[in-house]
Amino acid sequence: MAGSEPLSFTPLDSWLPLYQNLLIVAGPCSVENLHQLKTTAKELAMLKQVPVLRAGVWKPRSRPGNFEGVGEEALPWLQEIKKETGQRIAVEVAQPRHAELCLKHDVDILWLGARTSVNPFMVAEIARAIKGTGIAMMIKNPVSPDLQLWIGSIERIFQAGSNKIIAIHRGFHGYHKSRYRNIPLWSIPLTLKKELPGIPVICDPSHIAGDRRWIKEIAQKAMALRMDGLMIESHHKPEHALTDPIQQITPAELQTLLKQVIPAEKKDQTEKQLAELRALIDDKDHELLELLAERLQMVEEIGIIKKDNKISILQPERKNDISTDRKEKGTALGLKTEFVDKLFSILHQESVNIQQSIQKKEKNRPIDH
Ligand code: PEP
Ligand code: MN
Numbered sequence: 001m002a003g004s005e006p007l008s009f010t011p012l013d014s015w016l017p018l019y020q021n022l023l024i025v026a027g028p029c030s031v032e033n034l035h036q037l038k039t040t041a042k043e044l045a046m047l048k049q050v051p052v053l054r055a056g057v058w059k060p061r062s063r064p065g066n067f068e069g070v071g072e073e074a075l076p077w078l079q080e081i082k083k084e085t086g087q088r089i090a091v092e093v094a095q096p097r098h099a100e101l102c103l104k105h106d107v108d109i110l111w112l113g114a115r116t117s118v119n120p121f122m123v124a125e126i127a128r129a130i131k132g133t134g135i136a137m138m139i140k141n142p143v144s145p146d147l148q149l150w151i152g153s154i155e156r157i158f159q160a161g162s163n164k165i166i167a168i169h170r171g172f173h174g175y176h177k178s179r180y181r182n183i184p185l186w187s188i189p190l191t192l193k194k195e196l197p198g199i200p201v202i203c204d205p206s207h208i209a210g211d212r213r214w215i216k217e218i219a220q221k222a223m224a225l226r227m228d229g230l231m232i233e234s235h236h237k238p239e240h241a242l243t244d245p246i247q248q249i250t251p252a253e254l255q256t257l258l259k260q261v262i263p264a265e266k267k268d269q270t271e272k273q274l275a276e277l278r279a280l281i282d283d284k285d286h287e288l289l290e291l292l293a294e295r296l297q298m299v300e301e302i303g304i305i306k307k308d309n310k311i312s313i314l315q316p317e318r319k320n321d322i323s324t325d326r327k328e329k330g331t332a333l334g335l336k337t338e339f340v341d342k343l344f345s346i347l348h349q350e351s352v353n354i355q356q357s358i359q360k361k362e363k364n365r366p367i368d369h
Pocket of ligand 1: 029056060112113114115140170207
């Protein structure tokens with residue numbers, strides 16, 4: 001719909017109960033059995049802050065041979081829970097058949113996972129399956145950091161007649177090592193909000209973190225950035241979960257977390273702007289550190305070659321070339337020469353240290369005759 005009428009989304013508070021203006025979705029990564037589902041759902045329902053129960057029925061696993069979800073059999077269980085607790089039910093659909101089955105079993109909200117929203121053909125097929133039903137849909141960002149692909153999935157669902165749409169920010173696949181399972185790249189959901197005004201965007205800190213230890217800090221950032229809610233994986237016995245056991249938290253832990261991260265009062269505009277810029281700077285700093293780690297890894301490889309070929313560590317000509325080239329590049333980018341100079345002498349020194357320690361290590365190695 002590029003270039004045409006702006007999409008208009010149904011505001012969240014007109015169809016869902018919110019908690020301090022936020023939508024909280026929680027539930028197990030996967031439905032495993034009726035007992036696990038009931039226990040978790042009932043504990044979550046008691047919290048009152050969670051109007052929507054998420055539950056994976058078909059699980060997209062990277063490798064075959066792992067638990068792939070209970071499948072269709074779980075849908076009547078979810079219908080039963082809905083009657084007992086009054087929660088809305090949300091299920092991931094990855095094929096048109098999943099969507100059809102969910103519609104038959106009164107599932108309230110369907111969601112497209114990150115491995116589905118990345119695929120325009122599959123999104124188009126699912127859109128066909130829900131066409132005209134007006135079913136509510138949550139659309140996770142695609143695994144790859146491609147805003148247009150995310151927008152495209154939202155447009156395809158909108159064109160099928162659903163305007164109860166919620167975007168979910170669940171982080172992106174990154175090539176560098178990071179302590180998070182998926183890198184947040186906050187600028188992407190922030191830009192999505194600007195490109196599609198009125199779209200509710202909630203954050204899924206569970207899949208960004210990949211580890212329950214980091215959920216709180218990510219949720220806090222999402223709140224500082226004024227996201228519209230959170231989707232958090234919760235299981236009554238997380239350590240026994242069949243999928244994502246490391247990142248799930250108990251309903252009691254969820255309650256504590258919500259108290260800690262949800263601000264009682266609204267922050268002002270300046271604080272919001274600062275929070276946005278700080279989040280973007282955090283993204284950049286993490287990228288910088290990842291690049292530095294990669295660069296120094298290469299320095300180490302060069303160190304080994306130098307050692308094996310008895311080449312001296314210090315190569316004045318190379319050092320001068322680097323200095324001239326980086327200053328030129330830096331000034332072209334608007335950086336001060338002195339700053340670039342300082343930065344690269346620190347880097348140079350660190351590289352020399354690394355290569356010296358390689359030489360030392362080799363020298364100290366016991367000789368093997
Ligand atoms: C999930 O929510 O359990 C899931 C599979 O998430 P994602 O699509 O974000 O990987
Ligand atoms: Mn999961």
